[in-house]
Amino acid sequence: MDIKMILGILLASIFSKNFALIERLGTGAVLENERSSRRSLTLGLGTTLVMVLSTLITWPLNKYVLEKVPYMQTMAFVLVVLIVVEIIHLIAKNILDTYCKANFVKFAINGAVLGLCIENSHADLVTALVTSAAMGIGFMLTMTVYAKIKNTLIDEEAVPPTFRGLPIDLLTAGMMVLALLALNFKF
């Protein structure tokens, strides 16, 4: 794997295959996020670490154990993600709980992590690990940019009452999707 390919995976993860906005995995975690940029970045880094470590365990588990029992894949992957998140939480409890209003464990166990582990099981290990790190960075950036737009640019008073709350959040995220898809010329 050369630098060109790594750069390609990184760009795809942030833009054209953005997990939270384009693939719609872990969208709830992003839409609910109202934290400051620093808190969002720290939480995003925690989630990236969960993604990479989970892939590091689920990839060989899938290749050497789950091939004979594919129906156990979701159950085994959820268990691995759960253990990884608990270990990271145990090691960095103080930092993560300061930055996460809700429990970090509940935040980090989301569709994006599980979906990534499942999708990565079809690739080779190096590609899977690079993809995990890149998807984690994409997730972190999306969360941070979305929270920044939501907290600073949107004036709730200027929004019609029925569109306040989730509808305007969805439209904001939709505008971000349009911007990302414009780079791919595919909307």
Add this chain to the structure above:
Amino acid sequence: MKKGTKTSYLLKGTPSALLVLGAGFVMASSHDIRAALGMGAAVLVALLLSSIVVSALHKVIPAYVKLPAYLLIITGFVSLISMFMQAHFPEIVDMLGVHLAALAVSAVIYRDAEEVADHNGEATSIKTAIVTGIFFTVVMVACALIREIVGNATLWGKPIAFMQEYKISTIAGVFGGYLVLAIVMAIINKITKLHHHLDEEEEN
């Protein structure tokens, strides 16, 4: 909070708080009415079964293992549903892709188990699960109808001849998911507010 008093966001009249948790799978499965119905049925059955088991077992599960225990109960049911659908409706499983498996860690089902089934008996849990499941199915089907007819000019996968020239393919795409759900949610907000307003007037 007293035991047995927690109800779902939906029964408290705040559907947007619930819908934000499941926005991802609602948008991902509302591009086609068959996928929306499949996902709706999967959410309803997963909610119902996990609520029954959690409300029956919550007293014997120690507090410090509740999160892993509840997640594994939900994952077990989602895996069962996934296998059933793979056997009987493989084309719907193909349409839903990884989103069907991702239901296992969906905050909608987990919060229902944690906030409702963990604090109430079977009857309340079943009622909440059915209401929540039907709500998600209706929202997904409503979005899918708009997106399939306007975006693809098809219904149930079959082309609508007179719509072919007027279809707006953006509606069927990723952005369309956000746009249509926002509009549907705004309509729900309007109805909910109107309903609350009428209730207040009746009380006065």
